[in-house]
Amino acid sequence: MITEQSLINRINDAFPFLHHADPIFVRYFFLRAQRVTLDAGQQICSQGAECGSLALLLDGRARVYKLGENGREITLYRLGVGESCILTASCILSHVPFPAYAVSETDVEAIVVSVADVKRWMGESEAWREYLFGLISGRFADVISMVEEVAFRRVDRRIAALLLKRSTESGDGIAVTHQEIASDLGSSREVVSRILKDFETTGHIKVGRGYVRLLDIPWLQAKSGEGGLV
Amino acid sequence: MITEQSLINRINDAFPFLHHADPIFVRYFFLRAQRVTLDAGQQICSQGAECGSLALLLDGRARVYKLGENGREITLYRLGVGESCILTASCILSHVPFPAYAVSETDVEAIVVSVADVKRWMGESEAWREYLFGLISGRFADVISMVEEVAFRRVDRRIAALLLKRSTESGDGIAVTHQEIASDLGSSREVVSRILKDFETTGHIKVGRGYVRLLDIPWLQAKSGEGGLV
DNA sequence: ATGGCTGTGTGACTATGTCACATACACCCC
DNA sequence: GGGGTGTATGTGACATAGTCACACAGCCAT
Structure with a gap:
């Protein structure tokens, strides 16, 4: 639950979709969401893990990467302010394990919402839906570009x-x-x-x-x- | 518009999500959807094109691939019966151009729905939302596996x-x-x-x-x- | 049988990745 | 200042994958 006004202002700045979301959703968003912090270098998610909540980044940067069987790594994408780990959303909504690793590259401050809320709001809020879908589409395109790069460039x-x-x-x-x-x-x-x-x-x-x-x-x-x- | 009972039965068989969708959505689905056929080898979508409609496969198989600058190709995934080209859905919902090529590998029979209906039903039908989201998540995971394969295997x-x-x-x-x-x-x-x-x-x-x-x-x-x- | 088209084989060479060291650099402690 | 440690970088030898340029093979139609 988030009640502090300056934090609410920061969140509104970081996530502009809240400006045109319906007020009922916004109220529940701040009621249900929780603020968390992570130190730089912390493992956020591991491949194969279950996804328990969705994080929306308020400050800092996170890296999502694949680890190959030969020990090499490849970065799938990075998350900055205003973004959410869309693999987590995908994982939540389709019940598959997280298919990569995620690590905080800097100290990270995020807003965390639960699986149940993610799902409920998908049905209730067009703004929330468009926000998530916009992120998924962007990341999907990023990962497809990466296939092309790795294969051909x-x-x-x-x-x-x-x-x-x-x-x-x-x-x-x-x-x-x-x-x-x-x-x-x-x-x-x-x-x-x-x-x-x-x-x-x-x-x-x-x-x-x-x-x-x-x-x-x-x-x-x-x-x-x-x-x-x- | 689809009225023929045997076709409706086939569609219900191919897309089981319709069984537990609300009847109002189902009614509009059959009202708005159109049946199309494609010959084997036809280009369905080209990279950079705008997406005008979403196809759900009723029969046949389609291939979605990337074309490299060196002329080589790589298959991102194949669509079979009961599936939809999720890149198209993604493209529709986020207004980005189609990021790959799609071709019918066999003769194809599909159900086509318009951009406006795709979007409207996302808000109106939980079954539709879960169907699309399930497909997106699966494909997302497929493409991520492909990055891993190409980079490391x-x-x-x-x-x-x-x-x-x-x-x-x-x-x-x-x-x-x-x-x-x-x-x-x-x-x-x-x-x-x-x-x-x-x-x-x-x-x-x-x-x-x-x-x-x-x-x-x-x-x-x-x-x-x-x-x-x- | 002949010709055309397309699939496959192969040699020479380049780009990238692996393995195994050797060397360099930054930092800390005494 | 000197020594030690940890980590970043350089490099050679070799393996794997990709490119280019042909040559050859297989299938089908005339």
Whole structure:
């Protein structure tokens, strides 16, 4: 149950669908929801687990990933503020176990609602339905894009794209290890190291322990295929 | 509009959710739905297209696949009787373009409902909601498994699994070309040919033009990882 | 029998992943 | 400052998968 006004304001800001939801739903939402916090690095869900509740992220970031039989990992998607772990919703609504792992990458603050409420509100609130369905559709499309990338796209191009994406948040100096890149892309650390070294040898980036500095954004854009000219 | 009793019976058989749906929804369903047929090999949806209606399969089979920039293909999933193209539903409900291609592998008979009805019934019928959500969840899990396979699983094991799966429908004689296997798995024809030749050289299958005969099911099960002993 | 079309086999080469080390770097403690 | 530890990175050898370019085989129609 959430009663504190400043928290209610933050939630309203983070989840705009509440603005146009019917007031009865909104009242029950705040009545039934609970606030939780997680430290960075905490395992949120494990593959095969049952889903007991649905979390809506208020602050922080979580990563959902698959773990391969060879020990390598691939990130399916990341959750930020205003988002919900749609695999959990899917799991709740269809009674299948959670098919991946989820971990908090930063300290996380979330709003948690129970299985029963998730289901009830699906029938009662169009705003809630559209919110969840919008998230599912987005994630479904993301995962399908990932199949395409993994099956058909060269790793060097995927690394270039990842570096560019990271640079939008942190500028051209990126704190990242080769293993992190490998774990995001489902590749191996050695392959990532070699490709980064190649990028460095040709002068397009500079690498150091745990960081990468981008020196040639246009080249990386072309490399990733985003510039439109390959 | 569907009025013919034998067709109504077939639809009720194919879509059991109608049995426990409320009668008002069922009445409107048959009022609004339309029957369509497609010849084998027809393109149903193309990547980037808008989705105008949702099809529920009454007979036949359809394949949904991604086409890579290198011209290779990978099958995301197949639809059979009683199923709906959940990418279309997703596309309808979130206004994003269709993210793959869909083709009828056999002659197809389907029930088609419009965008507006899909959306309206989502709010009105719990049975409809659960039907669609059950399909979405299943497909979501399928696609996530595919990410894992493509990223982490060796092609030979995937071929063994595909052969076993095909054999459940057609016995140990499978009519399939190497290119079809490659297109299902997102691999190349040459790689498939080599692996099949290896399987043949060691006596586990026999290959001919357009067919594969399985000679050693236990070995293939072990190879695919399904037998539990690798 | 001949021709056309399509499926398959194969060699050479490139890209990516695995394994096994070796080396480097950052940090902490004495 | 020196030493130790833990972890990140570099690298060589080799295996697996994909690309390119042909050559060959099989099937069907004329």
